[in-house]
Amino acid sequence: MSASDRERLIATVADVLDGVGHVAVGASSPIPAAGAMLRRALDERRGRAVRISILGSARHNFFTNGSAELFDCAAQGRIDAFFLGGGQIDGEGNINLVGAGDYPRSSPRWPGSFGSGLLYYVVPRVILFREEHSPRVFVDKVDFVSAAGTSAPGVHRTGGPYALVTGLARFRFDRERRRFVLSEIHPEHGLDDIRDRTGFEFDCAQDLRATPEPDKETLALIRGRVFDELADAYPQFVEMLRGSE
Amino acid sequence: MTDFVSLEALSARVPNGAVVALPADYAGVAMAATAPLIAGGARDLHLVCVPTGGLQVDLLIGAGRVRLLETSAVTLGEAGGAPAFGRAVRDGAIALLDATCPAILSGLTAAQKGVPFIPMRGLIGSDLLRMRPDWRVIENPFTAGDAIVAIPAIRPDIALFHAAEADRDGNVWIGRRRELALMAYAAQTSLVTVERIRDTSLLDDEVTAAGVLPALYVGAIAHVPKGASPYGLWGEYPADTAEIARYAEAARSEAGFAAYLDRFLGAPAFA
Numbered sequence: 083m084s085a086s087d088r089e090r091l092i093a094t095v096a097d098v099l100d101g102v103g104h105v106a107v108g109a110s111s112p113i114p115a116a117g118a119m120l121r122r123a124l125d126e127r128r129g130r131a132v133r134i135s136i137l138g139s140a141r142h143n144f145f146t147n148g149s150a151e152l153f154d155c156a157a158q159g160r161i162d163a164f165f166l167g168g169g170q171i172d173g174e175g176n177i178n179l180v181g182a183g184d185y186p187r188s189s190p191r192w193p194g195s196f197g198s199g200l201l202y203y204v205v206p207r208v209i210l211f212r213e214e215h216s217p218r219v220f221v222d223k224v225d226f227v228s229a230a231g232t233s234a235p236g237v238h239r240t241g242g243p244y245a246l247v248t249g250l251a252r253f254r255f256d257r258e259r260r261r262f263v264l265s266e267i268h269p270e271h272g273l274d275d276i277r278d279r280t281g282f283e284f285d286c287a288q289d290l291r292a293t294p295e296p297d298k299e300t301l302a303l304i305r306g307r308v309f310d311e312l313a314d315a316y317p318q319f320v321e322m323l324r325g326s327e
Numbered sequence: 328m329t330d331f332v333s334l335e336a337l338s339a340r341v342p343n344g345a346v347v348a349l350p351a352d353y354a355g356v357a358m359a360a361t362a363p364l365i366a367g368g369a370r371d372l373h374l375v376c377v378p379t380g381g382l383q384v385d386l387l388i389g390a391g392r393v394r395l396l397e398t399s400a401v402t403l404g405e406a407g408g409a410p411a412f413g414r415a416v417r418d419g420a421i422a423l424l425d426a427t428c429p430a431i432l433s434g435l436t437a438a439q440k441g442v443p444f445i446p447m448r449g450l451i452g453s454d455l456l457r458m459r460p461d462w463r464v465i466e467n468p469f470t471a472g473d474a475i476v477a478i479p480a481i482r483p484d485i486a487l488f489h490a491a492e493a494d495r496d497g498n499v500w501i502g503r504r505r506e507l508a509l510m511a512y513a514a515q516t517s518l519v520t521v522e523r524i525r526d527t528s529l530l531d532d533e534v535t536a537a538g539v540l541p542a543l544y545v546g547a548i549a550h551v552p553k554g555a556s557p558y559g560l561w562g563e564y565p566a567d568t569a570e571i572a573r574y575a576e577a578a579r580s581e582a583g584f585a586a587y588l589d590r591f592l593g594a595p596a597f598a
Contacts (some may be wrong), residue, residue: 109404110402110404110405111355118511121498132477138353140561143415145503146503146505146564147503147505148354148505148506148507148508148509149351149354149377149412149428149432150330150429150432150503150505150506150509153428153432154393157429157447157448177514179400180454181416182454185458186416186419186423186425186458187416187418187419188415188416188417189416190408190413190417191408191412191413191416191417193379193401193402194379194398194399194400194401194402194425194426195377195399195425195426195427195455196378196379196399196400196428197427197429198427199426199429199430199449199453199456200427200428200429200447200452201429201447201449202451203448203449203451204448204449205451205566208449226454227452227453227454227455228453228454228455229427229449229453229455230451230452230453233451234451234452236472236474237452237474238448238473238474238475239395239452243491244393246362273522279503284409300454302340315571316558318405318568320411323422325382
């Protein structure tokens, strides 16, 4: 049986995480959490340990020092990868989690910047994850910068955007050129599709390819162990995914 | 000394204009205190969300009790955005101090230590920083040319939260939810609702003592079983996600919010 769109996204996230030692996942992020769990399961088979901290999970979160511990760890360089989203993301990697229109009377107003004001700057591999791939999300310039994609020389910057994973495609971020580079397009979509639905300019990788299907072993891990682990923090989401298998 | 009082008496200790620190939805929200707080008439509140807010904050905003909101986010989690917050922002009905989680935690840590500010990384180049004239970019005094942001101390009048257990001396067991201790250290006093009050001291056993907020910081305690509901309480009971979703749906319109609030004020404990 072939993978669903979301199962393919989980596999893509796990691939983007290849090589990390400690990945943290924020609240309300079931697909990134599943991707991190898949990474851990795949690396275990290679005899490699990946630590994951899923906020909102009792069983997959070892922090004991309250909400500060994630940020303290990140500021010290103890977290290799984290996920951020945004109501708007622009071509230079700036993210807006606050709202559209003129601040402070944003409309619509989104929840807020959460930890992005620090994490985007100090976590080496920040993966921008947003399923909706549309020109209203991927804009030329964000209305409010919750966290900046790049910094001027001299600003302490040990982290930043590394990849952008959407419901249609995968990009990597070129920090020198401050631009996204399209590297994978999910099946049933074309480059014109991506251009039409992206409000910023981007480059195409020389090895641009269709997103690969997860192999049989990976798919079995997702549907078995990963969904079992994910159910602790996201029971309804897992029920929905299993229902669509 | 810590006073043991009713839920209503505890809520009445929040004066108009108070700076009130409230925990995030997973950390022990004193939900049951929300209704008496609204019914008791407290207004012009300055809420400090540690570091994010949810249902309690949205209810207080919708009920018109909030003058200033200092937060990293307001969200109903999987139930979606906070409707009353969204309307209040659009209408300019509340003033905002938009923050990021570690900045709020840094501000409280500065207050805990009795120092004027704590420096933190990040923020430079963002509109978050541009909109916060109270946050200052300073030079690291130890490394020339290294810019860093100084976050001033946040000193709440009151920390209001819910925990599993207190003893008769006013010690409160918070386990690994250390942000509750941070709030309490930073605030003038803490108002705490608890599931249980035990007769033996929490400090008698090293295992429980490690997770104790000492009575020194605790002004008053009210015994309120299921006091976090419909939020859950770590190690005690899960969140009632259906109720939170019902609120999210109802509060989409102002009329729906008003109807929900009426029912909420009639059944404060949500037992």
